[in-house]
Amino acid sequence: MAQQRSADQKLALLRQHEEDGIPWTRLSAASGVPVRTLTRWAAAHRADPTSAGLRRRARPDRGRRRIAAELIEAIEAMALRRPEPTAAFVHRRVGDLARDRGLPPPSYSSVRATIAAIDPGLRTLAQHGEAAYRDRFELVYRRTAARANEQWQADHTFLDIAVLDRRGAPVRPWLTAVLDDYSRAVAGYTPFTGAPTADQTALALHQAVNRKENPAWAVSGLPDVLYSDHGSDFTSARLERVCLDTHIRLVHSRKGVPQGRGKIERFYGTLTTELLPHLPGHIPHGTNGTPATEPTLTLEQLDGIIERFVVTEYNARPHSETGQAPAERWGASGFIPRAPAHPEDLDLLLLTAATTRKVQRDGIQFASTRYVSPVLAAYVGEHVTVRFNPRDVGEIRVYFDDAFLCRAIAPELSADSVSLQQLQGARTQRRRELKQQLRQRRSLADALPADTRYPPETSPAEPALSVEAPPRHGLRLYAAD
Numbered sequence: 060m061a062q063q064r065s066a067d068q069k070l071a072l073l074r075q076h077e078e079d080g081i082p083w084t085r086l087s088a089a090s091g092v093p094v095r096t097l098t099r100w101a102a103a104h105r106a107d108p109t110s111a112g113l114r115r116r117a118r119p120d121r122g123r124r125r126i127a128a129e130l131i132e133a134i135e136a137m138a139l140r141r142p143e144p145t146a147a148f149v150h151r152r153v154g155d156l157a158r159d160r161g162l163p164p165p166s167y168s169s170v171r172a173t174i175a176a177i178d179p180g181l182r183t184l185a186q187h188g189e190a191a192y193r194d195r196f197e198l199v200y201r202r203t204a205a206r207a208n209e210q211w212q213a214d215h216t217f218l219d220i221a222v223l224d225r226r227g228a229p230v231r232p233w234l235t236a237v238l239d240d241y242s243r244a245v246a247g248y249t250p251f252t253g254a255p256t257a258d259q260t261a262l263a264l265h266q267a268v269n270r271k272e273n274p275a276w277a278v279s280g281l282p283d284v285l286y287s288d289h290g291s292d293f294t295s296a297r298l299e300r301v302c303l304d305t306h307i308r309l310v311h312s313r314k315g316v317p318q319g320r321g322k323i324e325r326f327y328g329t330l331t332t333e334l335l336p337h338l339p340g341h342i343p344h345g346t347n348g349t350p351a352t353e354p355t356l357t358l359e360q361l362d363g364i365i366e367r368f369v370v371t372e373y374n375a376r377p378h379s380e381t382g383q384a385p386a387e388r389w390g391a392s393g394f395i396p397r398a399p400a401h402p403e404d405l406d407l408l409l410l411t412a413a414t415t416r417k418v419q420r421d422g423i424q425f426a427s428t429r430y431v432s433p434v435l436a437a438y439v440g441e442h443v444t445v446r447f448n449p450r451d452v453g454e455i456r457v458y459f460d461d462a463f464l465c466r467a468i469a470p471e472l473s474a475d476s477v478s479l480q481q482l483q484g485a486r487t488q489r490r491r492e493l494k495q496q497l498r499q500r501r502s503l504a505d506a507l508p509a510d511t512r513y514p515p516e517t518s519p520a521e522p523a524l525s526v527e528a529p530p531r532h533g534l535r536l537y538a539a540d
Contacts, residue, residue, distance in 0.1 A: 064092075066113040066114045069100050069104075069113040070104070070113060072086060072090055072092065072097065072100070073097075073100060073101055073104055076097070076101070077101075083097050083098065100113060126165045126169055126173065127157075127162050129160070129162075130153055130156065130157055130162060130165060131173055133152075133153055133156055134149055134153055134165075134170055134173045134174065135173065135174075135177055137149045137152060137153070138173075138174045138177060138182070139177070139181065139182065139185040139186075140185075141185060141186055142186070143182075143186045146167070146170060146171045146174055147167070149170055149174065150165075150167045150170040150171075153165060153170060180192060180195075183195055203240070204239075204240040204241035205241065206241055206392060206394070207239060207241050207242050207244075207388070207389045207390075207392060207394065207396075208239065208241075208280050208281070208282050208283065208394075208396055208397065209240065209241055209282065209283050209284065210239075210240040210241070210282060210283065210284040210285075210286055211237050211238065211239055211240065211246060211267065211282040211284070211285050211286065212237070212238045212240055212286045212287070212322060212323040213235065213236070213237045213238075213260065213263065213264065213285060213286070213287045213323075214235070214236065214287065214288060214323045214324070214327075215233055215234065215235050215255045215259075216233070216234050216236075216327045217231065217233055218231065218232050218233065218234050218250070218330075218331075218335065219331055219335050219341060219342040219343070219344070220232070220335045220338055220340050220341050220342060220350075220354070220356075220361070221340040221342060221350045221354040222252075222340060222354055222356050222357060222358050222360075222361050223354055223355070223356065223357050224252060224358070225487060229340065229350065229354045230252050231252075231342070231348065232250050232251060232252050232358060232361065233250065233251055233252070233253075233254075233255055233259070234248060234249070234250050234251075234327075234330075234365070235248060235249050235251070235255065235259050235260055235262075235263040236248040236263065236323060236326060236327070237263050237264060237266075237267040238322060238323045238326055239278060239282075239385070239389055240286070240322060241388070241389070242278075242381070242383075242385045242386075242388035242389035243322060243326070243378050243380075243381060243385045243388070244278045244374050244385035244386055244388070244389045245278070245326065245369045245373060245374060245385070246266075246267035246268075246278040246279070247263050247264065247265070247266035247267025247268070247278075248263050248266070248365065248369070249262045249263040249266065249362075249450075250358055250361055250362050250365065251358070252358065257297045257298055258411055260298060261297065261298065261301065261409040261410075261411075262409065262410075262411070262448070262449070262450075264285075264298075264301065264409060265405065265406075265409035265410065265448070266450075267279070268280065268281055268305075268399070268405060268409075269402075269405075273366070273370055275370050275371070275375075275386075276366075276369070276370045276374070276386075277386065277389070277390055278374070278386070278389050279396050280396020280397050280398060281305050281306070281307060281396070281397045281398065281399060282307060283307070283308060284307070284308045284309075284310055285302060285307050285308070285309050285310065286310045286311075287309070287310075287311060288311065301405075301409060305399055305405065326373065329373060330365070330368070330373075333368075333372075334364070334365070334368045338356060338361075338364065339352045339353060339354055339355045339356060340352060340353070340354025340355065340356060362450070373385070374386040401463075403456070403463035406446060406456050406463070410446040410447060410448055410456060411446060411447060411448070411449060414445075415442045415443065415444055415445075416442070416443060416444075416445050417440065417441070417442050417443075418435050418438045418439050418440060418441050418442075418443055419439070420439055422435060422467065423435065423443070423445065423455070423457065423467055425445050425447075425455060426452060428452070428469045428471075428472065429469060429470075430454070430455050430457075430467035430468060430469050431467060431468065431469075431470065432457070432465045432466065432467040432468065434457075434464060434465035435457070435464075435465065435467065438459060438464070441459065443457050443458060443459050443464060444457070444458040444459075444461070445457060445458075446458065452469070452472065453468060453469055453472040454466050454467065454468045454469070455467050
């Protein structure tokens with residue numbers, strides 16, 4: 060339409076008439092602009108040769124035309140109530156107010172335009188509260204690291220997938236991840252079932268700090284800053300002790316303000332949209348936790364799939380914001396990651412602690428498995444503390460009086476990495492098999508004929524004594540009755 064044309068478009072049409080000599084009628088037919096409008100534009104251009112003369116001037120009283128000031132104040136006051144009223148309700152109320160005061164009632168379009176002209180920040184604050192206003196309109200300070208391992212982010216998320224627990228029942232797992240702020244590379248993670256705890260956070264941080272067995276996953280070392288939320292696991296005394304002993308500065312985000320953790324939330328979004336939909340047991344949004352397909356993965360299998368996705372895809376492809384692959388950006392400076400002074404101290408702080416065990420002559424019995432080490436020969440009969448990594452129970456860390464003693468290995472498990480859940484699952488499966496065999500053997504034994512090889516001897520039957528039954532007592536009758 061002619062009213063929607065910009066000043067430059069209007070000027071181009073006028074130049075076709077003035078410079079090329081195209082008549083107004085032909086120009087009007089080609090452009091769809093009435094001749095009267097074209098001549099009005101030409102007059103305005105002659106009065107002001109700049110493009111400002113052809114710009115459409117907005118009315119300063121737009122949305123408030125023909126409305127008294129007191130009615131405008133009433134419209135704004137009612138529109139800012141909570142809960143937010145409809146424009147039709149405000150129009151009816153203002154119309155009644157105007158008639159009571161002898162003023163002309165405003166039209167519905169004028170009332171709606173007045174409401175739309177209210178500051179959006181003011182409307183959000185009035186209708187949805189301070190939290191909504193902060194999330195939509197307040198400036199956000201984005202923490203930006205200048206180098207790798209300067210700052211790490213840690214957080215949890217509830218995964219949109221169901222896995223099978225040791226009993227074969229579907230459960231929905233959590234994921235704790237640690238992300239390098241500078242490179243966006245995933246440094247460590249741990250999937251688990253149940254509520255997030257300090258143990259799970261510690262395991263994810265332990266994997267992030269230590270060197271990985273996968274040579275393609277080089278992200279490791281100690282960060283200068285660990286940035287997390289105010290969850291009970293992140294504010295635990297255990298994590299504070301970890302950061303204190305390893306010289307990591309622990310920084311928490313403001314309560315109820317998750318914007319500072321947007322980088323790790325973006326990783327969770329990528330995981331949710333690019334990996335989980337391709338796995339069995341995926342839970343689409345809006346299904347109230349119901350998987351779209353039958354879950355078949357165990358937690359260990361999901362762990363391996365996530366590691367493969369992180370190493371081969373997420374850390375290996377260019378990031379849209381940095382333009383570099385996270386793994387490449389992390390190692391581009393060629394720096395040497397800061398390592399803990401004593402790795403055993405890090406194990407003491409991070410790995411899961413079990414109950415104490417007594418050192419036997421053949422080693423330590425833990426999780427129905429025997430662990431041995433030459434160092435244990437001098438501690439037979441002593442009680443020690445066992446710490447282990449649930450992802451690999453091929454070896455355990457042994458501590459005596461809170462001091463690292465040795466690493467004990469299970470000879471039958473040390474060649475391969477075996478998780479605690481795999482070990483428990485194997486024991487459960489073996490127990491089921493034995494119980495099944497026992498039931499089969501018992502059923503066969505019950506079906507055999509009775510054993511009559513040595514029947515018991517019977518004595519001759521003695522004649523039974525006849526015992527007279529006592530007389531029954533009834534009602535006594537009298538002749539007079």
